[in-house]
Amino acid sequence: MTASPSDTAATSVEGLAAALSDAVGGSYEVAHGTAKVRVEKERWVESLRAARDDFGLIFFSWLSAVDWSNQVEVGDALTETVEERYEVVAAVADISTGLIVLLSTDLDKANPRLASLVGVYAGANWHEREAHEMFGIEFDGHPQLIKLYLPEGFLGHPLRKSYPLLSREVKPWPGKVDVEGMPGQADEDEPSTENPEA
Amino acid sequence: MTTRLSADQDLVRHLSEVSVSVELQTPDMTLNIGPQHPSTHGVLRLVATVDGERAFNVQPVIGYMHRGYEKLAEVRTYPQITTLVNRIDWVSGYANEVPFIIAAERLLGVEVPERAQFIRLILTEMARIASHLVFNASYPLELGAATPLFFALRERERVLDLLESVTGGRFHPNFNRIGGVKPAQGAGSATRKVIQDLPRGFLAETRAAMDKVLSTVNELEALVAGNEIILARTKGIGLIPPETAAAYGMSGPNLRASGVGFDLRKVSDYLPYTQFDFRVPTGANGDCWDRWWVRLEETRQSASIIQQAIDSIPSGPLLAKVPKIIKIPKGEIYVRAENPKGEMGYYLVSDGGLGPYRLKIRSASFSNLSILPWILEGALIPDIIAIMGSLDFVLGDVDR
Numbered sequence: 362m363t364a365s366p367s368d369t370a371a372t373s374v375e376g377l378a379a380a381l382s383d384a385v386g387g388s389y390e391v392a393h394g395t396a397k398v399r400v401e402k403e404r405w406v407e408s409l410r411a412a413r414d415d416f417g418l419i420f421f422s423w424l425s426a427v428d429w430s431n432q433v434e435v436g437d438a439l440t441e442t443v444e445e446r447y448e449v450v451a452a453v454a455d456i457s458t459g460l461i462v463l464l465s466t467d468l469d470k471a472n473p474r475l476a477s478l479v480g481v482y483a484g485a486n487w488h489e490r491e492a493h494e495m496f497g498i499e500f501d502g503h504p505q506l507i508k509l510y511l512p513e514g515f516l517g518h519p520l521r522k523s524y525p526l527l528s529r530e531v532k533p534w535p536g537k538v539d540v541e542g543m544p545g546q547a548d549e550d551e552p553s554t555e556n557p558e559a
Numbered sequence: 560m561t562t563r564l565s566a567d568q569d570l571v572r573h574l575s576e577v578s579v580s581v582e583l584q585t586p587d588m589t590l591n592i593g594p595q596h597p598s599t600h601g602v603l604r605l606v607a608t609v610d611g612e613r614a615f616n617v618q619p620v621i622g623y624m625h626r627g628y629e630k631l632a633e634v635r636t637y638p639q640i641t642t643l644v645n646r647i648d649w650v651s652g653y654a655n656e657v658p659f660i661i662a663a664e665r666l667l668g669v670e671v672p673e674r675a676q677f678i679r680l681i682l683t684e685m686a687r688i689a690s691h692l693v694f695n696a697s698y699p700l701e702l703g704a705a706t707p708l709f710f711a712l713r714e715r716e717r718v719l720d721l722l723e724s725v726t727g728g729r730f731h732p733n734f735n736r737i738g739g740v741k742p743a744q745g746a747g748s749a750t751r752k753v754i755q756d757l758p759r760g761f762l763a764e765t766r767a768a769m770d771k772v773l774s775t776v777n778e779l780e781a782l783v784a785g786n787e788i789i790l791a792r793t794k795g796i797g798l799i800p801p802e803t804a805a806a807y808g809m810s811g812p813n814l815r816a817s818g819v820g821f822d823l824r825k826v827s828d829y830l831p832y833t834q835f836d837f838r839v840p841t842g843a844n845g846d847c848w849d850r851w852w853v854r855l856e857e858t859r860q861s862a863s864i865i866q867q868a869i870d871s872i873p874s875g876p877l878l879a880k881v882p883k884i885i886k887i888p889k890g891e892i893y894v895r896a897e898n899p900k901g902e903m904g905y906y907l908v909s910d911g912g913l914g915p916y917r918l919k920i921r922s923a924s925f926s927n928l929s930i931l932p933w934i935l936e937g938a939l940i941p942d943i944i945a946i947m948g949s950l951d952f953v954l955g956d957v958d959r
Binding site: 392393394395397419420421422423425427428435436437439440450452456457458459461463482483484486487495508509510511512519520524526529 | 621622625627629630631633634665666802803805806807808809810814819821823825826827889890891892893895902904906908910911912913914915916917919921925926929930933958
């Protein structure tokens with residue numbers, strides 16, 4: 362691509378993330394154009410309120426979590442040992458400049474609790490309900506912390522890495538059992554993804 | 560006789576002096592709407608308390624279509640995930656693939672050939688036109704006008720046929736590859752090497768089809784915009800102030816209808832939109848009418864973008880050189896795109912493996928719908944249909 366507004370956007374996103382992390386006493390990193398500010402969980406609501414009021418990040422994009430776990434039931438295990446934790450990530454944006462910043466905080470595995478953002482961003486309501494049922498995170502002060510997608514009485518928290526995916530338990534995959542050659546295709550030859558003209 | 564009359568007068572006088580200390584109330588009724596109501600665009604259920612004709616405390620119940628894509632993505636390889644993500648918002652399936660593929664490419668550090676980027680842009684805009692035409696078909700229908708449906712769906716079929724001629728799929732194209740777009744039918748075969756670009760005549764046909772789209776949009780506008788009933792049902796109904804829309808994460812045409820000229824195509828560089836001349840239509844009031852009008856106008860702008868892109872599409876390869884087995888280096892990225900329904904984004908966390916460690920899918924309709932309890936508080940029951948329809952959501956995009 363020749364035109365690259367990303368260059369200017371990257372520097373200003375960096376500036377925004379630096380100023381925000383200064384204001385809320387966190388640390389920040391910018392990689393691949395994505396800025397993330399890490400804050401203490403005690404200052405979570407305060408940080409988001411500062412982002413909204415002092416930095417004009419009034420657009421609440423999303424909130425979710427990552428289960429950093431060394432023991433995984435599904436997917437690939439991590440290559441390096443990490444500190445076991447839930448990382449809650451929220452994305453807020455400025456709709457006049459389009460800049461978006463991710464804020465994140467770490468929660469203990471034993472007692473994942475965090476103050477709710479509903480008082481700051483009304484849109485956090487459903488996102489927190491989703492994170493609650495999928496990761497088992499308690500959001501203190503949420504007006505209606507009930508299941509969003511899952512039926513009442515559903516056991517477990519499906520997006521935790523310790524939660525198995527039953528279809529994979531029954532039939533391990535990708536595996537030999539699933540590989541069938543396309544009609545007329547030579548056996549065990551993977552389709553080429555190379556550009557034929559190159 | 561006279562005494563009787565005077566007794567009645569006494570009674571009247573007495574009644575006029577009685578003050579009622581207890582306010583009479585009609586008992587509240589709980590009204591269940593859906594999950595199979597036609598206006599719910601899928602399977603959405605609303606539980607509302609109604610007092611006469613007004614609804615209070617509306618609780619949307621979602622999850623009937625939850626397919627758990629975020630979990631499923633963790634056990635799939637990167638190239639396999641496009642088949643999941645284009646099923647999120649099936650009205651514009653192609654557009655869902657693009658931000659995911661771009662997230663993977665940026666983490667991998669692949670430079671996508673310019674021609675592939677243009678093809679992505681053209682197909683994304685075609686998906687936008689198809690999506691907005693569905694809205695222009697269904698919304699007047701929900702308000703009682705059946706005719707626009709036939710105009711809009713006829714045109715959408717033309718657009719979908721063209722999409723199908725390139726990708727092979729009307730709804731689920733699965734056409735993007737990490738590094739570009741699918742090079743050719745048969746080009747991946749080990750026994751048969753076929754070098755094929757876009758189908759012959761596709762660009763010229765699409766260019767001509769866009770003229771037809773523009774004239775259909777004019778017809779739709781003439782059919783709907785002068786209709787007194789539609790004006791009465793939509794003007795001033797379902798007002799959303801810009802600050803409220805932003806706090807709920809409402810994006811796309813719904814946000815722009817509230818007067819915010821925020822369009823990721825203008826501020827982000829995920830596809831080469833800056834090379835083209837187009838306007839971002841915004842509404843004045845943020846009511847149902849503005850949301851209808853913004854989508855109509857966006858359809859025109861998309862048609863114009865497609866024509867400009869066809870005129871300037873460069874030649875060259877369709878796919879960058881990428882390894883056969885794609886492992887994405889450790890890192891995380893959030894890429895968002897202006898999809899027909901609003902901001903669609905993927906937060907991709909990679910640990911250097913064949914598939915993501917975590918994939919958070921930010922879908923537009925989810926946030927757009929989360930405003931329902933706020934906006935439907937105290938609304939008339941017929942207005943619920945008008946307001947929900949104007950938000951243009953798809954339940955697949957809500958539930959993921």
